[in-house]
Amino acid sequence: MFRKLMTVTALSLLGASVQAVSDPDKVMGPDECAECHDVETSIWEETHHFNTFETMPASDEGVDIAERMGIDDPVEAPLCQSCHLTVMGEGNDAEVIAGVSCESCHGAGADWIDVHSEEDKPADQVDAIWAESEAAGMIRPGNIHALASNCLSCHIVPQEALVNTGQHTPGSDFELVTYSQGEVRHNTYHSEDNRPASIEKQRLMLAVGVMVEAERALRALAEATNADGDYATSMQARLKHAGDRIEQYAEATGHPDLNAAAQNLATDVAVGDAGLNAIADNLASSAKNLSVTDADLAALDSFLDQLGEPKGDVYEM
Ligand code: HEC
Ligand code: HEC
Ligand code: HEC
Ligand code: HEC
Numbered sequence: 598m599f600r601k602l603m604t605v606t607a608l609s610l611l612g613a614s615v616q617a618v619s620d621p622d623k624v625m626g627p628d629e630c631a632e633c634h635d636v637e638t639s640i641w642e643e644t645h646h647f648n649t650f651e652t653m654p655a656s657d658e659g660v661d662i663a664e665r666m667g668i669d670d671p672v673e674a675p676l677c678q679s680c681h682l683t684v685m686g687e688g689n690d691a692e693v694i695a696g697v698s699c700e701s702c703h704g705a706g707a708d709w710i711d712v713h714s715e716e717d718k719p720a721d722q723v724d725a726i727w728a729e730s731e732a733a734g735m736i737r738p739g740n741i742h743a744l745a746s747n748c749l750s751c752h753i754v755p756q757e758a759l760v761n762t763g764q765h766t767p768g769s770d771f772e773l774v775t776y777s778q779g780e781v782r783h784n785t786y787h788s789e790d791n792r793p794a795s796i797e798k799q800r801l802m803l804a805v806g807v808m809v810e811a812e813r814a815l816r817a818l819a820e821a822t823n824a825d826g827d828y829a830t831s832m833q834a835r836l837k838h839a840g841d842r843i844e845q846y847a848e849a850t851g852h853p854d855l856n857a858a859a860q861n862l863a864t865d866v867a868v869g870d871a872g873l874n875a876i877a878d879n880l881a882s883s884a885k886n887l888s889v890t891d892a893d894l895a896a897l898d899s900f901l902d903q904l905g906e907p908k909g910d911v912y913e914m
Contacts, residue, residue, distance in 0.1 A: 619683065619684075619700045619701055619704070619705040620705045621684040621685055621686055621687070621691045621705075622686075622687050622705075622707070623705035623706065623707035623708060623734070624683060624684065624685040624686075624694075624700050624705045624706070624707070625685075625700065625705075625706040625707060625710055626683070626685050626694050626695070626698070626700075627641070627683075627694075627695055627698045627699050627700075629706070629710070630699045630700075630706070630710075633714060634699075634786065636783070636785040636786070637699075637783040637785055637786060638699075639912075640782075640783040640785065640791070640912040641698070641699065641783060643780065643910075643912060644780045644781060644909070645780070645909070646696055646697035646698070646701070646781070647695070647696050647697075647698070648696060649681045649682075649696040649697060650681075650682065650693075650695055650696035651696075653671065653677070653681045653696075654670075654671050654672050659671055659677075661764075662759075662763045662764060662765050663677070663763075665762055665763045665764060666758070666759065666762065666763045672693055673693075676756070676759065678693065679751075680697075680751040680754075681696060681697065682695070682696060682697075683695040683696065683697070683698040683700065683701060697751070701751075702736065702744075702747060702748070703735060703736050703737075703738075704734040704735045704736040705734060706734075706735075708733035708734055709729075709730040709731075709733035709734055709735040712726060712729050712730045712733060712735075713726065713727070713730040713735060739798075740888070741773075741798070741801050741802055741805045741806075741888040742805055742809070742884055742885045742887075742888035744773075745773050745802070745805050745806045745809040745884075745888075746809050746881075748771065748773065748776065748777075748806075749771065749806075749809050749810060749813050750813075752768050752769045752771040752776075753767070753768040753769075753771070753810065753813045753814065753817060753832075753835070754766065754767050754768045755813065755816065755817045755820070757820065757821055757822060757823070757826065757828040757829075760826070760827055760828040760831070761823060761826040761827055761828050764827075767827065767828055767831040767832065767835075768831075768835070771806075771810065772803075772806060772807075772904065773802040773803065773805070773806030773807075774794075774799050774802045774803050774806070774901065774904055774907075775904050775905060775906070775907050775908050776908045777794070777802065778793055778794065778799075778907040778908075778911070779906070779907030779908040779909035779910065779911055780907075780908065780909025780910055780911070780912070781908075781909070782794075782907075782911055782912070783912065785914065789914060790914055791911065791912055791913075791914050796898070796901075797894075799901055800894040800895070800897045800898070800901065801887070801888055801890075801894070803846075803897055803900060803901060803904075804843075804846050804850075804852075804855060804887060804894065804897060805884050805887055805888045807839050807842045807843055807846070808839075808843060808855075808858050808880055808883060808884035808887065809880075809881070809884050810835065810839045811836055811839040811840055811843060811858070811862060811880055812877045812880040812881050812884065813877075814832045814833075814835045814836040814839060815836060815866070815873045815874070815876055815877040815880065816873070816874060816877045817832045818832050818833065818836065818866060818868055818869075818870075818873055819869070819870060819871050819872075819873035819874045819877070820869075821868045821869055822869055824868040824869070829868045833866070833868070836862075836866065840859075840862040842900075843855060843858050843859050843862060844859045844862075845900070846897060846900065847859040849896040849897065849899075849900070850892075850894055850896045850897060852887065852890065852892055852894065854883040854884070854886045854887035854890065855883075855887065857879070857883045858879075858880050858883045858884070861876050861879045861880055861883070862876075862880075864876065
């Protein structure tokens with residue numbers, strides 16, 4: 598009994614430190630977005646993100662992970678909610694309404710939904726309107742650094758106990774181009790053909806995505822307490838893999854932000870060293886700078902060619 602209580606207390610602390618993906622008070626829910634984004638909504642309804650609402654709690658694996666974490670019902674647990682579910686409403690009225698939904702990726706909408714949604718914005722106000730939307734919490738799909746950071750806040754699992762004790766996967770074999778251009782892709786508002794992201798955007802996604810991955814792996818390692826556990830060893834493997842790619846991209850492009858990232862990663866990494874956060878901060882700022890570069894990154898095309906198939910089936914229009 599005592600043991601169980603301890604687990605619950607440790608968990609609620611952990612829950613509190615989990616990066617809040619969406620603030621339930623400010624979530625409008627996918628039905629609201631569907632009013633104007635019906636096609637994007639139909640596409641989302643075919644994804645693992647939509648389905649996890651039903652599949653995760655129903656799976657034996659979900660039940661087993663929860664049990665190992667001392668959780669009775671994953672749907673009610675803030676830890677599981679933070680990456681698998683959308684919670685909407687204030688205080689005691691908060692309710693689980695969906696799986697990973699629009700606002701998990703584009704930001705909780707209450708403060709920007711009206712700001713962003715005017716058709717044919719006056720030319721002299723467009724920039725100000727988008728700036729206001731972003732300041733109010735919108736993650737625009739063109740802001741590649743914000744987009745990648747948000748995907749990876751779920752796709753790298755930064756909770757040591759969940760991995761080592763719960764035996765949850767430490768995250769996905771995530772690569773932003775392949776992961777965004779398969780089942781997730783819903784480029785159907787500004788054009789009707791669900792076209793892929795432009796080649797320029799794919800180059801940036803490739804490089805910025807891997808820099809953010811290295812950044813997150815460093816932060817995860819800074820917090821790790823058991824150097825031999827699955828959590829620390831998998832984060833080290835992730836860091837090594839991302840670091841090798843950053844080095845190749847730096848060499849191919851000679852871009853200063855990629856060079857800076859490669860140099861930052863050329864240091865020894867000691868598990869549990871809080872100093873790793875400073876290296877992560879440097880990587881984050883290089884990634885942010887790179888995401889708005891207008892340099893020609895065509896040297897990355899040979900790496901794009903080597904990526905595997907997009908993850909999941911593209912929705913055919
Ligand atoms: C009243 C209609 C309306 C509603 C409701 C609405 N949108 Fe939009 N949305 C628009 C319009 C119009 C645009 C295109 C604006 C433009 O390009 O000037 C847009 C564009 C977007 C974009 C692309 C932004 C970009 O950078 O080009 C995203 C992402 C988006 N909406 C997400 C959402 C989400 C998430 C919700 C629900 C929380 C939502 N929208 C609700 C009308 C709406
Ligand atoms: C930091 C984010 C994060 C947290 C917290 C988290 N998960 Fe996951 N979970 C993921 C991701 C990402 C995947 C997909 C991994 C992959 O690509 O294989 C996943 C996959 C799973 C799967 C396998 C796929 C499925 O849906 O059947 C189960 C089961 C699961 N999680 C259960 C849980 C439970 C139970 C909790 C709470 C104790 C939890 N998760 C907390 C991110 C998270
Ligand atoms: C897994 C994260 C994720 C979810 C969930 C998600 N989006 Fe997106 N959204 C993206 C990404 C990534 C892009 C840009 C993709 C690209 O450039 O190829 C995007 C692009 C868009 C665009 C711009 C489309 C265009 O034609 O330019 C709109 C509008 C949009 N999303 C609305 C929504 C709505 C509404 C929902 C819920 C029904 C939703 N999104 C769910 C990640 C997501
Ligand atoms: C709120 C947390 C969260 C965010 C943000 C998020 N994902 Fe996910 N994603 C998940 C979880 C959880 C799963 C596993 C769902 C399942 O299978 O039950 C998943 C699954 C996926 C899958 C299917 C993987 C497979 O094995 O088939 C793809 C592709 C994907 N995500 C891409 C993205 C991209 C791209 C972004 C950012 C634009 C993103 N995700 C943002 C939580 C998230």
